Amino acid sequence: MLAAAKVDRGDQISECRELATVKTEVGCGENHKAYRAIKACNLDFEAAVMERKLQLQELEEIRIEAYESSRTYKEKSKIIHDKGIMRKQFHMGDKVLLFKAKFKFKHGKLRTMWDGPYLVTKVYPFGIVELIDEKSGQSLKVNGHLLKLYHEHFHPS
Structure with missing residues (x-):
């Protein structure tokens, strides 16, 4: 789903560039052209929000996994260290x-x-x-x- 959303987003960006460069009918002002270009780029705002939420959720999962991995490593290294202590x-x-x-200074070798x-x-x-x-x-x-x-x-x- 993410790959399809990224492809659609790329297509939208290229359409936005085309709309910004295409000349409109006679009588349309510059403000109207800019408005149409921005509106075309922001058509799929909810999909962008969902994609961002998924990215944040994935980042949180990676953080939790790294924390767990660090904790298990510390536990294992503590067990190994404690085995060597008599x-x-x-x-x-x-x-x-x-x-x-x-x-004392000059303790001596023997x-x-x-x-x-x-x-x-x-x-x-x-x-x-x-x-x-x-x-x-x-x-x-x-x-x-x-x-x-x-x-x-x-x-x-």
Whole structure:
């Protein structure tokens, strides 16, 4: 239907050009010729309105489809990203290492970034872990993101 409407519209435009250039009978003024040309071009105003409405509806459908596509892409990429994240779960009695989060100049190549081992005494909700230093007996609460499990008998070969 749209293709037929476009062809008819093209025919109307060519007719309008012909009417504008054709000389009318003697006695017709210039205003009358212009009026006839404009009237001939605007004969199918309702069809032009319908065509414009269809174009706007099609544009809206394309926008909604792009929005849905973007949303599904974000969901899939989030699932893939979350698969790669290892969840840390600590239990009472685990030995852990604490990340040294303090910035120091000239850290050195062979200096470790981890402190410990510490003993886990209590695990709170939302990732807070209570630790006790085995050497000094000092107790502290830290964020679970700063910890990693300590493997006591691990010897790399």
